[in-house]
Structures are given as C-alpha cells and as structure tokens.
Amino acid sequence: MAIADAGSVARALREMAAALGNDRVFFDQQDRMAYSDQFAWEPERHMPGGAVAPETLEEVQEAVRIADRNRVPIWPISRGKNLGYGSAAPVVAGSIVMDLSRMKRIEVDADNGTVLLEPGVGFFDLYDHLRDNGIPLWLSVPGNSWGSVAGNALDRGVGYTTYGDHAARICGIEMVLANGEVVRTGTGAMSNSSTWQLYKPGFGPSWDAMLCQSNFGVITKVGMWLLPEPEAVAGFDIECDKPEDLEWLIDTLAPLRREGIIQQSPSIGNWLRAASPLTQREQWAKPGEPLTDSAIAAIRKQFNVGYWSVSTRFYGPLEVVEATQKHVAKAFEKTTAQLTPSRWVKGDNPEGTPWTGVPVTFPLANANWFGGRGGHIGFSPVMPARGDVAMKLFRQAYDLFNQYGFDYHPSFALGERHMTNVNQILFDRDNAEMTAKIDPLFRQLVKNAAQEGYSEYRAHIDYMDLIASTFDFGNGALRRLNERVKDALDPNGIIAPGKSGIRSRAQRGEAA
Amino acid sequence: MKRLIVAAQFAAALLVAGCTEEAPRSEEGVDRSAASSFGMIQDRTSSSPAEALFVEKCSMCHRNMGMGTVLLGRRMDPKVAPLEDRDDLTADYVTQAVRVGIGNMPIIPRGEVSDEQLQQIAGYLAKGDGE
Numbered sequence: 001m002a003i004a005d006a007g008s009v010a011r012a013l014r015e016m017a018a019a020l021g022n023d024r025v026f027f028d029q030q031d032r033m034a035y036s037d038q039f040a041w042e043p044e045r046h047m048p049g050g051a052v053a054p055e056t057l058e059e060v061q062e063a064v065r066i067a068d069r070n071r072v073p074i075w076p077i078s079r080g081k082n083l084g085y086g087s088a089a090p091v092v093a094g095s096i097v098m099d100l101s102r103m104k105r106i107e108v109d110a111d112n113g114t115v116l117l118e119p120g121v122g123f124f125d126l127y128d129h130l131r132d133n134g135i136p137l138w139l140s141v142p143g144n145s146w147g148s149v150a151g152n153a154l155d156r157g158v159g160y161t162t163y164g165d166h167a168a169r170i171c172g173i174e175m176v177l178a179n180g181e182v183v184r185t186g187t188g189a190m191s192n193s194s195t196w197q198l199y200k201p202g203f204g205p206s207w208d209a210m211l212c213q214s215n216f217g218v219i220t221k222v223g224m225w226l227l228p229e230p231e232a233v234a235g236f237d238i239e240c241d242k243p244e245d246l247e248w249l250i251d252t253l254a255p256l257r258r259e260g261i262i263q264q265s266p267s268i269g270n271w272l273r274a275a276s277p278l279t280q281r282e283q284w285a286k287p288g289e290p291l292t293d294s295a296i297a298a299i300r301k302q303f304n305v306g307y308w309s310v311s312t313r314f315y316g317p318l319e320v321v322e323a324t325q326k327h328v329a330k331a332f333e334k335t336t337a338q339l340t341p342s343r344w345v346k347g348d349n350p351e352g353t354p355w356t357g358v359p360v361t362f363p364l365a366n367a368n369w370f371g372g373r374g375g376h377i378g379f380s381p382v383m384p385a386r387g388d389v390a391m392k393l394f395r396q397a398y399d400l401f402n403q404y405g406f407d408y409h410p411s412f413a414l415g416e417r418h419m420t421n422v423n424q425i426l427f428d429r430d431n432a433e434m435t436a437k438i439d440p441l442f443r444q445l446v447k448n449a450a451q452e453g454y455s456e457y458r459a460h461i462d463y464m465d466l467i468a469s470t471f472d473f474g475n476g477a478l479r480r481l482n483e484r485v486k487d488a489l490d491p492n493g494i495i496a497p498g499k500s501g502i503r504s505r506a507q508r509g510e511a512a
Numbered sequence: 513m514k515r516l517i518v519a520a521q522f523a524a525a526l527l528v529a530g531c532t533e534e535a536p537r538s539e540e541g542v543d544r545s546a547a548s549s550f551g552m553i554q555d556r557t558s559s560s561p562a563e564a565l566f567v568e569k570c571s572m573c574h575r576n577m578g579m580g581t582v583l584l585g586r587r588m589d590p591k592v593a594p595l596e597d598r599d600d601l602t603a604d605y606v607t608q609a610v611r612v613g614i615g616n617m618p619i620i621p622r623g624e625v626s627d628e629q630l631q632q633i634a635g636y637l638a639k640g641d642g643e
Contacts, residue, residue, distance in 0.1 A: 026622050030611055034621035038613070053623035083618065099623030124572045128556050144579075146572050277582065352551015360552050361572050361579040367616055368583055374616050 004073050004094030009049040012070040012096060016052045019062050026051045035080065035097040037089040037461070039367070039375030041427075041435040046089040046461055048075065051097040057174075057182065057220050063098060064218055065180040067494045071506075074098045075496050076218045078119035078151030081144075083364070084378040084424065085155075086461035091498030092507075098218065101148075110135045113228050114171065114197035116221055117150045123359040125149075130226075137226035138357035140164050145359030150222035154212050156458060158413060158420070160354045161227055162263040162315050165415070169225045170208050172196040175217030178490035183217065197223035213458070214482075215496035216489050227315070229346070233356060234321040235313035236328065237340040239306030245336070246308055246394060247387030250412065250419070252331055253310070254385040257414045261327055267413040268310040271296060275303050276366035276409060276426065290402060306338070313355050318345055369407070372428035376409075377438060379445050381454040385419040389452075393421060396448055401425075404441040405434065420457050446470065461498070468501025483508065552577045562636035569625050570595070570633060573617075583616055595637055603634035610634075 010027075017025040026034075027050030035051050036043040052074075054060045067074045073095040080088030080099065088097055103118035106129050115126070115137075123145035130137055140159030142152055153166035163169050172186045183189075185207040188196035200208060211219060240249050249268060256262045279302075284295040291299075300307070312328065314321040325341065332339055344351040352358055367374035383389050390412055401408040409424045425441065427434050442463065446456070450470040459467040471478050482502045486493070493504030554575050558564040566574075573580035574595045585593035592598050610630055613619040625633070 023626070024623075030619075031622060034611070034619040035623075038618035051621065051623055079624070080621070087618065088621070097623075099621065101624045122572075124554075124556070125568070131556075280586070350551065350553055352553050354552070358551065358553050359572070360554075360577050362552075362577050362582045364579045365582040365616075368586070 004049055004092055004096075005071075006049060006094060008070045008072045009094055009096060012066050012072045013050045013052070015066045015070070016063050016096075019066065020052065020054060020059050024053050024055075024059075026053070035077075035088040035099070038087040039083050039377065039429060040089070041375075041429040041432070043089070045093065046086065046091065047093050048088075048090055048097045049094040051088075051099050053099040053102050055102045057176070060098070060100070060176050060218055060220055061180045061182065064176050064178060064494070067096065068178050068180070068492055071492050071494065072096060073494055073497050074218075076100060076119075078148030078154075079122055079146070081122075081147035082151070082155065083144075083367075084376050084460070085458060089461060090496070091461045091464060095497075100218075100220070103220065108133070108135055108137070108226075109197060110137065112198060113137055113226050114223060115226055116172070116197060116223050118221055119148055119150045119219065121149050122146060123149055123152075127357070127359050136229040138163075138229055139359065140166060140169070140227065141354050141357055141359045142166075143354070144361055144364045145354075146361050149224065150219070153222060153224060154219060156212055158265060160264060160267075160313070161357060163225065163227045164265050166224075167209070167212050170212075170222055171198065171200045171225055172221075172223035173208055173211055173219055174221035175211065175219045177217050178492065178495055182220075185211070186223075188223075197225075210485075213500045215499035215502055216485060218495060227357070230315040230317070230321075232318040232321045232343070232345045233313050233315050233351060234325045234341070234343045235311060235355075236325070236332075237311045237342060238309065238332070239338045239340075240308040240310075241306055241336065243307055243394070244391065246412070247391045248335055249308060249310065249337065249387070250385065250390050250414070251387040252335060252337075253312070253414055254387075254419075256328060256331060257385070257416055260416075261324060262312050262414075263315070264313055265413045265415060266310050266312040267411045268308050269411040270408065271300050271303075271305050271307055271309075272407055272409045273366075273411055273424075274305040274309055275299050276369045277363050278303055278365075280371055281369050281407070282371060288405070291407060311342075311355070313342070366409070366424065366426060369426045370428040370431070370434070372430040374426065375429045376424040376426045377442065377460050378458065379423045379425060379442060380456050380458050381421050381445075381449040382418050382457045383421060383449075383452070383454045385414055385417065390419065390421070393449075393452070393454075397423065397445065400441060400444060400448075404437045406437070406441065459500075464498060465501045554578070560636070562632040565629055566596070566633050566636050569620070569629065580617060598637070599639065601637045601639075603631070603638040606634040606637050607631075 013025050013027050035048045037046050052063050054063050073092050075090030075095040076098040077088045079101045100119040102120055104120040105118045107116040123141050126149050140161045140163040142157050142159050153170050156167045158164050172188045174184045186202035187193045187199050285291045314324040398408045411422045413420045456467045486502050486504045493506040497503045497507050556567055558567045581593045610620045
C-alpha cells in the first residue's frame with residue numbers, strides 16, 4: 001500500500017499553517033487519530049499525516065496549490081461521518097485530510113425549492129435553518145443523519161422520501177481543480193447564471209454525475225433540490241412473518257416502484273435491522289454461539305417486528321395519496337403481509353420521523369450490538385429487483401455470515417429498476433478473533449456477488465480497489481478511462497488518490 | 513389530536529427511547545421547547561451561546577433520540593443519559609471524551625470543534641465550574 005512521503009507532508013503542513021494560520025493545521029498524534037477510521041481495528045493502515053481546515057473557497061484553493069506544489073495527497077472530507085465506509089480516513093496513509101466541516105454556508109431559494117450548500121452543512125444544520133426560517137421545504141435524510149448533506153449526496157447516499165436518491169437531486173457543483181482553478185458545472189458556468197440550481201444538464205457534457213464518488217476536484221459547493229412540503233403523506237408499515245416471504249414481498253413492491261405508483265425507495269429490513277439499535281446480543285445468546293430460532297422469535301416478540309419489515313410512503317395532495325394507498329393495499333390483498341396504514345395531513349401535529357425529513361442518529365446504536373467498542377462495515381451490492389434473486393442471495397449470505405460468526409443484517413432497497421442490498425457487518429472492534437474474520441467474509445461476499453454480475457454501489461476505503469477490480473469489461477476499460485481523466489485533471493495525483501480505485505499515473509505503479 | 517403515526521422500523525425505537533405517541537412532552541425543571549418534542553424531532557433550542565454550540569456540535573447524539581443518549585441509557589439511569597441532565601461532568605472529563613473518544617463515541621477532531629469551542633461546551637456541561 002502506498003504511503004505519502006512524510007517529509008513532503010510535513011513541509012506542506014508548515015506551508016498551509018503559514019498561509020491559513022496555525023490554528024487551521026493539525027498534526028499531532030491525537031489529531032491524526034481523530035481523523036482516522038473510527039470503526040477500524042487497525043487504524044494505522046489508513047492513518048492520515050495531518051489535517052487542514054480551510055474556511056473559504058480561497059483557502060481551499062491555497063491549500064490545494066500547496067499540496068500540488070509539494071506533491072502530497074490530500075483527502076477532502078465534508079464532515080467525515082461516513083463511519084461504515086471509513087470515516088474521515090484516507091485510502092493512502094499519510095495523506096493530509098482536508099476538513100471542510102467549517103464551511104457551512106446555506107443559501108435557500110424557497111420559491112424554487114433549491115439550496116446551495118457548502119460541504120460542512122450537516123443534515124441537522126439544514127433542518128434547523130429551514131425550521132428557524134419557516135421555509136416549507138423538507139430534507140431527505142439518511143438513516144444516520146450526523147453527516148454532511150452535500151457529502152452524502154456526492155457519495156450517492158439515500159433517504160426515505162421521494163427525494164431519497166440524493167445524487168439525483170444534485171443540481172450544480174463548484175469545485176477546485178488540482179491547479180487551484182475554480183469550476184462551476186451546469187449553467188453555473190455562466191458568470192451571471194440565473195438557473196444554476198434549476199437546470200441540471202448545462203450545455204455540452206454534464207459533470208455533476210461524474211463528480212460523485214470521484215476524485216477529480218475538491219468540491220466546495222453543491223446545489224440540491226428540496227421537497228416542497230406536500231399536503232399529505234400516507235402509506236403503510238408492512239410486516240412479513242417468514243424468511244421466504246421476501247420473495248413475494250419484493251415481487252409485489254417492485255412493479256409498483258417501476259410503474260411510479262411508489263415514488264420513494266421502500267427498504268426491506270430483517271428483524272435484526274429493526275432490533276439491533278434497541279438491544280444487545282448478549283441478552284439473547286452466549287458470546288460465540290449462534291442466535292437460535294427461539295432467540296430470534298423472542299427478539300421479534302419483544303420488539304413486535306416481522307422477520308421482514310418495510311414501510312412505504314406516498315407524498316402529494318390528499319386525494320392522490322389516498323388513491324395510491326388504496327391501489328397499493330389491493331396489490332397486497334392476496335398476501336399474508338400485515339399492513340398498518342399511516343396518514344399525515346398538513347395541519348396535523350408534525351409527523352416526526354425521517355419520512356418527513358426529520359434527522360436522527362439513534363439507528364447507529366446498532367454498532368453496540370456485540371458490545372465493546374462497536375462498529376460496522378457496509379457490503380452493498382446492486383442487483384435486479386426480483387424476489388428470486390433476493391432469496392438466492394439471502395440464503396447464500398445468511399449462511400456465510402453464520403459461518404464466520406456474524407449476524408446477518410441486510411436491507412433491500414427498491415429503486416425504480418434495481419435493488420440495493422445493504423448489509424451491515426456488525427462487530428466489536430476490541431474482539432481480535434472477530435475482527436480477523438471480517439476481511440475473509442467481505443472478500444467472499446464480493447466474490448459471490450461478482451459471479452452473479454452484481455457490483456457494489458459504495459465501498460469502504462479498504463475495499464475500493466477490490467470493488468473497482470470487479471468492473472472488468474474490456475480488461476478494465478472503464479478504470480483506464482477514469483485514470484485518463486484523472487491524469488488530465490490532476491497529473492500529480494494529489495486529490496484523494498485511491499478514491500473509488502482511481503489514481504493518477506504518478507501513483508499507479510505503487511497501488512497493489 | 514390525531515394519533516402520531518410512526519414507521520415500523522422506527523416505532524420500537526420511540527418506545528425504547530421513552531417517547532410516547534402523545535406529544536408534546538415536557539420535563540419538569542428543564543427548559544425545552546415542548547413544540548419540538550413530537551415523535552423523533554429533537555429539541556434544538558438553546559438559551560446561551562454555549563448551549564447553542566452544544567446543540568450545533570453535540571446534541572444530535574446527546575439529546576433526545578440521539579445515539580449517545582440511547583447507549584448511555586444502557587449503562588446508567590436513563591434519566592441522566594442526556595449529558596445536560598448530568599451533574600457529575602467535569603470540563604476535563606468532557607474534553608477527554610471528545611478528544612480521545614469513549615466507548616462507541618468517535619473522536620471529534622479539532623477541525624470540526626475547535627479548542628475554544630470545546631472549552632465553552634465543556635464549561636456548559638460542567639455547569640460552569642467543572643463540578
């Protein structure tokens with residue numbers, strides 16, 4: 001694994017301190033630990049060499065120029081809270097973390113339902129801003145909402161509402177290139193643009209999608225669309241009793257999603273997803289022993305959850321959501337699913353959950369499932385939205401998790417055509433016997449998925465190269481294309497080398 | 513009052529975290545905005561600059577419905593799981609927890625919370641004098 005040259009990094013940090021101020025540069029052991037992977041059991045593998053915290057666009061430009069001049073890698077983070085995928089830590093140990101969490105400007109266009117955000121704006125910040133100013137726009141929040149709105153969208157995070165495909169709601173980006181130049185995408189490329197947050201494509205090639213999960217620039221502003229508060233939100237909470245119910249559950253929901261009847265992404269989770277933030281494993285099984293069927297039944301009884309649970313919501317005028325509700329209920333008529341209807345109408349008390357854009361952090365309490373200093377890592381393949389496909393993967397993954405001593409914690413989120421299967425491998429990072437099994441399990445899961453033709457939608461910093469290697473058409477033609485773009489934009493390879501497996505020519509020889 | 517409806521995957525959590533379906537909920541002696549206590553909506557109010565910093569930087573995990581509050585509630589009397597309801601925190605202890613991490617709490621870096629900001633937050637949680 002490549003490691004940044006410590007002498008060059010120290011020199012760059014000194015220059016950054018001189019340019020931005022001593023209070024913007026952090027490099028002692030405690031600081032480096034603070035920017036390491038907070039769920040890692042071996043944090044030194046991705047230990048940064050230090051960090052710099054610019055507060056303005058001009059300071060970002062200055063720090064980037066210093067990094068480029070000294071040929072040292074920087075790893076930009078927005079808030080660095082993506083704990084299941086590596087936190088703030090860089091792929092390349094010794095990199096300088098560029099912490100953008102102090103950049104917190106918010107510009108809302110209430111009439112058009114858009115916002116222009118700096119990377120440090122968290123979901124709670126934006127939520128507070130909208131509420132404090134009485135702006136009737138809703139967030140789409142992820143399951144754990146302490147991260148950055150822009151950062152989450154750029155990493156293709158997902159949420160619960162009809163705006164839950166966050167990357168798809170990006171409209172206009174500002175970024176700093178490796179040479180310090182500032183570029184605005186879309187119609188923002190006009191210096192007096194009045195449609196930067198209104199029209200996504202621009203003229204000629206569109207760059208917003210290319211900048212997601214990439215390392216072509218340091219992104220300093222992201223435009224996003226927000227959901228105008230609807231008149232009503234209605235839907236169902238759906239519980240299914242048996243493991244094999246997954247097949248018809250998906251085959252009932254997928255057509256509704258494909259036809260646009262359901263316009264958000266219903267996420268099917270098993271009993272462990274529902275229960276793991278609420279309890280600990282030691283209450284139900286001895287350490288090292290599998291959870292028995294009777295223990296699983298007892299957990300489900302205590303928390304009143306099905307083997308599979310899924311919720312769906314419809315947004316819009318009351319008469320429309322009521323009609324949708326009837327239509328969806330009919331689709332489930334001949335199944336054994338238990339449907340509990342929900343309904344919120346403007347003027348009611350706040351609905352009060354992520355379904356209406358309320359940010360929360362408690363689901364991350366699932367990291368405490370095994371006790372100790374917990375953690376989780378995400379394995380997230382994308383597959384066709386078909387029940388038989390999900391059942392096959394479920395059986396295979398369930399056995400693998402058990403074989404390696406982990407508890408299967410999946411969700412299946414239905415897109416318009418695909419399905420994303422997010423699996424959290426929960427662990428106790430102080431249990432060396434347990435953590436030693438994560439890597440072999442993960443690699444086997446990736447191998448099995450790739451054999452079926454499934455890629456992952458997102459990856460931990462440890463596995464970006466592994467996932468990128470599964471994109472093997474034309475002997476890795478897409479990877480070479482990405483590398484050619486990287487070489488052109490960032491010839492010294494200073495911006496986030498290794499992100500999504502992409503490195504410049506300068507580093508490729510060392511990447512194995 | 514219409515019944516507050518909560519999604520299946522969140523419903524059990526509300527019960528565990530002590531939220532009821534009847535809102536608003538007020539706690540004696542605690543100056544919290546009752547109107548912000550529906551469902552999982554966190555109280556985001558503050559009445560001093562130090563408290564405002566706590567809300568901005570910490571309360572997402574350490575007020576109602578926060579991960580920290582849920583986990584601390586497993587290890588101590590749930591009534592004092594919210595840090596602001598504790599009377600045993602010293603400024604040194606808070607500083608140490610933030611900069612070194614504790615249990616499941618990740619380290620909060622200086623880029624995100626500066627030393628000066630941390631001093632204010634620690635003073636707020638230690639009720640001003642560290643005792």
